[in-house]
Amino acid sequence: MALRRPHLSGVVFDSVCSHSLLSTDSTRVAAESLDALASIAEGNRVLAPGIEELDDRLFASLCFSPSRSVRPWLLRNAERFGVQPHLLFTLFLGFTKDPYPYVRKVALDGLVGLSKNGVIEDPDMIEGCYFRAVELLNDMEDCVRSAAVRTVCAWGLMLVACKSETKAYWSDEVFVKLCSTVRDMSMEVRVEAFCALGKIEMVSEEILLQTLSKKVLVTMKGNKSIAQCSDEQLETSGSSVAGAFMHGLEDEFHEVRKAACHSLHTLTILSAKFAGEALNLLMDVLNDDSILVRLQAFETMHRMATFDCLTVQETHMHMFLGTLVDNDTLIRSSARKILKLAKLQKLKLFGLTIDALLENLEKHPQDEADVLSVLFHIGRNHGKFVVHIIEEVFPQMEPMSNGKLGFDSVRVAALLVLAISAPLSHERDCNIPPTIFSYAVTYLGRISQALSDVMNQNSLLEYLSQCSRSSGPYAIEFNFKVGEPCLPNANVPTYTSNEIIGSIAMPLPQKTGGTSEILSPTIKKPREAGTSLVEYQLEVHDEVTKSMNVILAKVKDIWPLVLSGFTNEVLRTLRSCREELATFTSDSHASAGVFSFTKQYIQIVKLLTKAWVNFLSSTHFPCGMGELDLVLGKLDRRLRDLKSAFIRLSEEEELHILELILVTCMLRLSKVEICCHLGTLRKLSSMMSQVEYLLRDDLLNHPGL
Template sequence: MPQGQRRLLLAARSWCSGGLVAGLGVRVFGLGGLVAGLGWLAVWRRLSFGSEAQSLAFFLELARCYTGSYCQLIASGHKFESLNKTVCFHLSSSSAPPVQKNHARCSSMEHQLLRTCLKSLNDNNNTLSLQALASLRSLIINPNTSDSTIYSILETLTRSLKLGTNSLTTHHHILKLLTDLASHRTHLSSQILNSIHSSSLLFTESIQIATESLTSLASIANSDHNKIDDHLFMSLCFAATSTSARLRLLRNGERLGIGMHVLFTVFLGFTKDPYPYVRKASLDGLLGLCKSGNVFEDVSVIEGCYFRAVELLQDNEHSVRSAAIRVVSEWGPMLIAAKEENDKIDWSNQVFVQLCSMVRDMSVEVRVEAFNALGKIKLVSEDILLQTISKKVLAIMKEKNSHGQCAAERFEILASSYAGAFVHGLEDEFHEVRKSACNSLRIHTILYAEFARQSLSLLMDMLNDDSMAVRLEALETLHHMATFECLHVQEIHMHMFLGSLLDNCDLIRSIARKIFKLVKLSDLKLFRSSVHGLLQNLERFTKDEADVFSVLFFMGRSHGNFAAHVVKEVSQEIEPVLEGKLVLDSARVAAFLVLAISAPLSQNQNGQNIPPRLFSYAVTLLGRISSALREVVDQDTLLAYLSQCSRSSNHGTEVEESSLLPVVDDAVLTHSRKDVNSPVGVPMLQTGNGTSKVQPVISCELEDLATSIVECQADELDEVMKSVNLILARVRDAWLLVQSRCTNVAVRALRDCKRELAMLTSASLESAGILAFTLQYLQVMKLFAKIWEHVVWKIRSDETGGLEYLFGKLDVRLRELRYRYIGFSKEEGLYVLELIVVACMLRLSKVEICCSPTTMKKLSAVISHIEILNDKGTIEPSNILMDAKKTVHEIESSKAGISSSLFQITNLVDFFTLKQFSLCSRVRHINAELDVPGNDSENPLPFVSGLPVAIPLDITLYNVGSENRLWLTIRMSQESTQFVFLDLNILGGCNEVKKFTFMAPFYRTPKARSFSSWISIGMECVLEDCHLVKHCGGPKRELVHLCQEKEVHLCLVRRD
């Protein structure tokens, strides 16, 4: 007998002896193969052990799983003549019609099973055994079970539920059966609810039983919200004597469909509960009512909730104080909106001051919540805001108080509660508080110019903070101020500001450059310092070239006169040197040319001297400059503009506003970039009077042809997207099979998806990228399924080496999924990061191979990146991400390390559920093709031992941007690898498809007659930890390979 069939029969024998519940062996080992191999009769004979009732119950469960119902089983009655003695089937002798015979036989089986259960109830002192419960479940989920049997089952379960001798396991199974019964027989849901309520399980001292009972009530109520009315909920709340029961009721109030006013009354009343966790749950409930969009028209109701939350700001428990702050921040604005127009500013100030009083709390969590809440108060008086950035009471505040508003002593107490509030936050010892203070400050800096001016010095100090997250938040605040033209940088601030351009973090440098795009500089000295700082950024980080050029272009447009002065000062660096040779390959010279061509586009250029030859020089760098300005203007338009300006006047004349140099409108400069290779209409620069100076020459036939091609490509892409999303929908179904321990079936389903995907064809780069991503995603899910079998189900727990191999392969696939595909929406990007988090948690949960320090570093870095993404948007992270973030913080703060949270990590993995994923964005695939022309084993390249050899390579890059760092890897073995950096700026910039020839130097030629090496192109993972990879002269981070390795054959040069 095959091993799978033997396992099923062993599972059946185990079940009959009390070891397993019915159907477990069927789901694990596969019933179809067993029946096909043995036949029903042989299955019955092999199951005939133990008592007849036990064997019959298991056999019927087996048949139900395979055939779908008992009637279908009986319809093939000629196969079961040998079962007559046991189940009273007389298939051949009965003269009744087939349908009547089927019903009769079903009824006979029902009564047999029911009698067995009742007998078990009497034999076990009125306690249902697991075998009896399993038999009852078979009857409950069978749609053909008669109503009389169902009522008998309900009566039996209700009676058993009230027994005090039941174990926790028995209570759990009984409640589960009642929930299943309510879902299959909805007309009984009301009676089942009353049974659970009358059993008093909600109020037992056992937290687990109370939780199970409330969960059952909530599940039944989800199908019919009218089943739990407000009176029942109120009675449950006030009858609950245990803390756990009150907590469950408060947390599930909205889920149970209780009315808003009843919930408000209950939540407000339980804020005075003696237990802090109940008070916190009540406050969270009030917060949920406010956020769910409920409208409270009675001002007294809003005031009652607000003032109760204000009282709890002084609670002894820090979690209650945090919850009270959240309630004040949400109900406070609601109270302000309900007041008269003249009173709104006073109430807004009062709410703001109440929140300010919490910024010095002893708890870090409370201080963070306080600053988060301060950012939600949109309207505050200027004098109060100014006082929050000064620790001393300001003169204006004393002057206001001199009019007799309050006594001097009370005034000092009131003013001290919010004096220097933001200063304390920015000087806090915990970076979470400093970050929150920066974020809150951002909201208020755009309200008043004086407050923005005085806040600038505080924010500049934060640019030297030890925490990268704080520096990022401070720069985001400065960028927000620059966007609303509230940022006025002074000379005293420049050295701090320019330091951000030299930060080692790519994100910090990027945000700093965005600020320079928007900021208005008041004098030439500041402008010159800014240009110098950007050039230093360019010299130290060559990969930032495109972004630096873009910033210089915007700065030149905004400061035309300053740009013209700087270009005039450095004109000697741009001009030809000895023998008329230009130094145009210098990044510094290219930067000055970008500044020069942007100056005439300024509205306030005022006739500064821009030599036309500089525009001619810029034409020679058209590829690099157009790549940097691709978000502003396309290459054809830029070429036309440069050509026009180079011919506009003779050397030495001034550029007047009425000259031929066009002035670009903002709308034109911010148009979306189009494909420069496409003959479809090219956007044009417009002159000041709105007439076009550059007319593209395109025939009508070419326009029609291009339009039809674009439409066909769009239709094809839509079809590919639809087909791909249908395949992705089936991936989630396959994952449900994995969680049901049917891993082999799930893997086969994923293989079918791959075969369907291979049938789709692509005629464009966009559709090819989508298909490549989908294939990669299917491979990732296949690896997850295999790892799940090892780690969660522990079916092959002894194969540690094989599991480590699977984890290594999964890490590579996920890294490729994250870095080799661009154009994700924020939701799609978060989904990919969630998969990486789950992979890390799976590795951590496997103690034998967890590699805790490395995996924890990676997990912490991914979660930090997710936090940054969430701070920039309104997308709520999934439960697994929130729980993983909490767990990581607990591990980092615990001295015991990961061992203290291993159980929690395992639980997180067990409760992971794959979300439905669909592609909405047009994903692009970063790919490469590599070829060594004319090289094979018959035509090797010549080399001299000990000397470098040049290997000619034909390289094609797809969707590679200027921010990507590419490396050639040349290896002779796993231990001997040489890296060669590919500088795309030197090689001619970055386009959607780029082809070029490159001579790769190989220095490690061995003393041998011939040898082979393998060459590939890798891309550096910019967001990975740079300390994990140690390559001398190579990449600092992990590489993802963009193409397959290419073998190169070399042969020693002979003397003859």
């Protein structure tokens, strides 16, 4: 009634007290009365002092009642009644000897809660509570032992804090006692034990190393803390600690394995030698059946890398790099997160890592942004290794006679990101060919998206511009917290994506007579760029762009004719579009990108029309299978060129190109005479992944759709 009618809460509170319900002979009624008073006071804080005025002796007398259901309830709710901490300490400690296991558990939990208040400061009281909890580590009931582990940890840490002169000894003592429970018969106790071990902030290196070996080590016997023990205690302590983490990481329950990994999260930063030995075990955990355990292992390794305790050996690399192509997105992401901080000692390991990241990019194209970001960070950490890698692949990155880069666009983008990171390395003599930075401009939108956590697009363009004028050393400083480069003044224009009309992006530069003409859809006149391809002003030629859009609209309107089989009419219309397009060639430098895109798109529709007629009724006289295979091959190449030659396409335009690629794949698969079905299926799967990624990204950006 008091809760539903707050204005009556004071009357109800006084009524419960004045009618002496608390003095009833029924312990249960008295406990319910206390509960009612506490609930009313919690709803009306004005009445809170009334709870604090209750006699502590009343609470203590109720705790000693014969009702075994009331005792644990009172102990569990003791803090609600404002009982003095020292009285609570006495009650909790006393009830740890209660004959009923659930009462002992609640009493131990009460001691854990009391330890958080910091009210008990007397060393003797703390030590007495600690040793009482140690005794209960051998209790017959699982729930009591589990609570005892938490209590040993909580009061053990208090004991370490108050024993300033013998802090190291007591810290080792608590650690050893907790290790004695990691092989408990109860899974819950083992989980609590490893969780508690992860809270210890000071442990001798000898003891830590012993947890990784099932055989008692000689160094363990020389430990100062253990040396004070008797021979019998030494044997017991050694056997308790020996192989503790090995047992935990090999446990049959994934909860225990996960807890063991989590405890290493803290302990590995205490000793470099221990971290190196523990890494061997963590690498094996990467093959665990449970994804939760694997993710925890990655989290532990990431913390080790953060504190510079992660030293990856060649024996580890195969196991670790294999996770980059794992089917689970979280696993791949966690592995890449570690590589951002990793420091590799050998060029061979660095090369293996780069190859693995490129394979990740090939098999999981949806990871592109994160992979490029990792390549940038790992390149900054290994500048000289980057130079060596780029020297090997640079000849293959040079544009061919038609102005296209030799590799596929995804691989080129990855290697360009790796290359442009080298000048930001702290190492000397990390000189990259200036043209590399010029090539990177053609992937500006793609790269800036991946490096959005480091710099914005304008900063990236300014950085590439500066580096493209120098063969090194680079007078560059970069504040990664602010995200703005500190570069010498250069009259390099900046731009935003709003200045680009139609989202048709800049094609790859083409060389002419030793110099490069920058032919962009947003440039009115071609410029002589020499060795630098980035000093240009991005402006839009509206009239030409509008004309191209008119032509593209005509192409779009002929698709129903293609479906109906009017091939000749379609081809005549496309021919007319090409003739109209040819009228812009004489002075089309202003919109070369738009012109090039439109021309390629018309050619793609023409090839698709020729292929489509083979899938209509037999009255349309399809071409032979060999000719169809040839047409589909040309269509594949044209679509691949269109996809890779233009950047900053809108999501809708990218999806349209991907849909055309999917249609081509389906046409191939629907003709059983055509071979290479396996390769087509792989390509189909890859394209579907890219489509799903774009659609998911669009939903995240527009959740209301």
